[in-house]
Amino acid sequence: MSFLDIQEVRKAYGAQLVVHEFNLPIAQGEFVSFLGPSGCGKTTMLRMVAGFETPSAGRIRIGDEDVTHLRPNQRNIGMVFQAYALFPNMTVAQNVAFGLKIAGKPKAEIDARVAEMLGIIKLPQLGARYPYQLSGGQQQRVALARALAPKPKVLLLDEPLSALDAKIRVSLRDEIRSLQRALGITTIFVTHDQEEALSISDRIVVMNEGRIEQVGTPFEVYNFPRTRFVASFVGTLNLLRGKVLDAASGRIEVDGQQIFAGRGIADLKTGEIRSAALRPEAVTLAATSSADRNVMHGTIDEVHFLGAVIRIRVRFKDNLISLDTFNNPNIPPPVRGSAATVSFAREDVMVLEGAEAA
Numbered sequence: 001m002s003f004l005d006i007q008e009v010r011k012a013y014g015a016q017l018v019v020h021e022f023n024l025p026i027a028q029g030e031f032v033s034f035l036g037p038s039g040c041g042k043t044t045m046l047r048m049v050a051g052f053e054t055p056s057a058g059r060i061r062i063g064d065e066d067v068t069h070l071r072p073n074q075r076n077i078g079m080v081f082q083a084y085a086l087f088p089n090m091t092v093a094q095n096v097a098f099g100l101k102i103a104g105k106p107k108a109e110i111d112a113r114v115a116e117m118l119g120i121i122k123l124p125q126l127g128a129r130y131p132y133q134l135s136g137g138q139q140q141r142v143a144l145a146r147a148l149a150p151k152p153k154v155l156l157l158d159e160p161l162s163a164l165d166a167k168i169r170v171s172l173r174d175e176i177r178s179l180q181r182a183l184g185i186t187t188i189f190v191t192h193d194q195e196e197a198l199s200i201s202d203r204i205v206v207m208n209e210g211r212i213e214q215v216g217t218p219f220e221v222y223n224f225p226r227t228r229f230v231a232s233f234v235g236t237l238n239l240l241r242g243k244v245l246d247a248a249s250g251r252i253e254v255d256g257q258q259i260f261a262g263r264g265i266a267d268l269k270t271g272e273i274r275s276a277a278l279r280p281e282a283v284t285l286a287a288t289s290s291a292d293r294n295v296m297h298g299t300i301d302e303v304h305f306l307g308a309v310i311r312i313r314v315r316f317k318d319n320l321i322s323l324d325t326f327n328n329p330n331i332p333p334p335v336r337g338s339a340a341t342v343s344f345a346r347e348d349v350m351v352l353e354g355a356e357a358a
């Protein structure tokens, strides 16, 4: 049975419905991300789990308790916000002690727990400092320690990394995940950053305009997107505009060249214009022709050297394909404007739902 259950939850502000029918059972110890663009309702949904907002309809259960109408402090939840949410006039130790003090724990127990938490977040020496004397990453670790000190049943993270710079963001992300695993605490993480969601989650809930578009593991959501929105929001995607030449076999014409699609061809109609999606890592810069591979001829349009990976953009007549190759110091990257042949498996070409006007 699920540990945290969101059942048919809706939220309206006046006439505007910002969360539609949200259903999500979450297992004990699971790490679930709410992923979506700004304004899709992910924070609102998180705030309803926290108790800062009341659903217009539906129920939320934690353990065997219906918490839908409980106040935040009655829900036994720990929460970390975007940034700058520590009490500025309290020391690190006082911040971490805060929830325990409110709960009326004895001083000796509070002191022991604060020391333990500061050790867990690897800041054992900084208890006497004030938040302004800490880096952004350290502040967020203290916020995490403050949230976890009272041993909450659920941890809610509202874009806790978004104010930090790239390096710290990645290292703190890994720390959060290993801490969460060690404690086995059920966690919801809100983010608009797809890479962050892919790297940290057991499951991702992709949201768009107040609705769940797809729920799945990072592997499922990335490789088997159910909608065009999910396909383009999660990861980088090449979209090729083409005309269906033969619906039965998935044969499509793109800029005068013929390719075959391997997925999503069940509902194709000959003659219609469709978008075919292709991930950059599915494309090779070489003509490895075989029965189950497509080959296209174009020109090198752009070369981005990213370090370990080189992202190359190939232009056809109207369409572009980006592809990734690994850096190799013995092979210089291709030159802009030179001829390029690319190949990719039929199975990796996925025709997305929704016909386009010709």
Ligand SMILES: Nc1ncnc2c1ncn2[C@@H]1O[C@H](COP(=O)(O)OP(=O)(O)OP(=O)(O)O)[C@@H](O)[C@H]1O
Pocket: 013, 018, 036, 037, 038, 039, 040, 041, 042, 043, 044, 045, 192
């Ligand atoms: N208190 C409120 N009153 C009226 N409308 C609100 C309120 N809070 C949020 N909204 C609206 O609800 C919608 C969803 O907002 P929400 O903050 O949940 O989105 P989000 O996906 O978390 O986006 P962001 O990443 O920008 O925070 C938005 O259109 C927002 O303007």
